[in-house]
Amino acid sequence: MPSEDGAAAPPSSLTPKVYDCGESAVLVEFDVGYSKSISLAILQISQRLHGSHLEGYVESIPAASSLTISYDPLVLSRESLVAAIESACAMPPGTSSGGRLWTIPCVYGGASGPDLGDVAREAGVSEAEAAVLHASQTYVVSMLGFLPGFAYLVELPERLRLPRRATPRPRVPAGSIAIASGMTAIYPLESPGGWHLIGWTPVPMWDVSRQEGPLFAPGDRVRFEAVDAQQAEALRARVAEGWVPAPEAAI
Known part of the structure; x- marks a missing residue:
């Protein structure tokens, strides 16, 4: 059920x-x-x-x-x-992970998400519809790995599921929101990567100055909220002043 x-x-x-x-x-x-x-x-x-x-x-x-x-x-x-x-x-299962619920702003497409057009074409939808599909899901942090703070979020809507890119990028900007197979993720640091880049967030996933470890933990839930580039820049300025989104209570 x-x-x-x-x-x-x-x-x-x-x-x-x-x-x-x-x-x-x-x-x-x-x-x-x-x-x-x-x-x-x-x-x-x-x-x-x-x-x-x-x-x-x-x-x-x-x-x-x-x-x-x-x-x-x-x-x-x-x-x-x-x-x-x-x-x-x-033991009988429950339906809650007990994790926190995060809402993460995302600029979809354009220079922030250069692969969104390809993803939309493969899905048979417009770029706007692909962004809505991605933001329609509440994801669960399955695990952390690959890079400090790199959270694997399951599960991606079926229509957006694609294999990784045939040729990985040598440099993926920090904050890039990407998809591959049945997962989505946010790159916490600039690194090579073979996932499809569909958006970007100014919210840092890993900040050593916070001294609190990664933003997400296994069991947390994550929602994405579409914002435009101007809103994202305003949030970037707030992040530079120390702002981070506050999660909702454990669910």
Whole structure:
């Protein structure tokens, strides 16, 4: 049954495959691909393990279809950890990640999103319609990786799903909003990249001067709000003065 934001509810349970990662960590793979519902389920399993206060448990790091769990083998046996993982996987799912809700301004198309035209043509819609499609979804932060603060957001509307570009760009500007396959993301730093660039935001994803880590965390939800270039420049000036958007409460 769909949740309030239109996503399918997480699966009733996930069957874990547990592999050792050295002597003090395990990789839990679910072999289910990735989607918003799968991400929610994995995040909930991570939260259950964290909330279990299991002695010897250190942390869990969620990915799109797996979970890496660190533990102290001198305190917690592998057998006991696996039993706790299986118990967490068997619990009834919820429909909330418990994360914060962010609204991120985006300038779609033009110099800010040079690939929006190509994406729109592939989707059989206008550029304006492609932008509306992208902004119509509430995305879930599935995981962080690739660059500091690079959040993988699932799941992209079906009509906008394209493979990565055949030729990656050597330089993608920080703040670029991009899509590839079933995900969207915001580049936190200038870097090479092979995703399709459809827009840009002045909101920094990673700012070492904040000393608070990345803006997003796994389980957060993200919405995009279209703004024009003039509004974006005004927001850029506010960012330079220290402004960052405030998230809504955990949902």
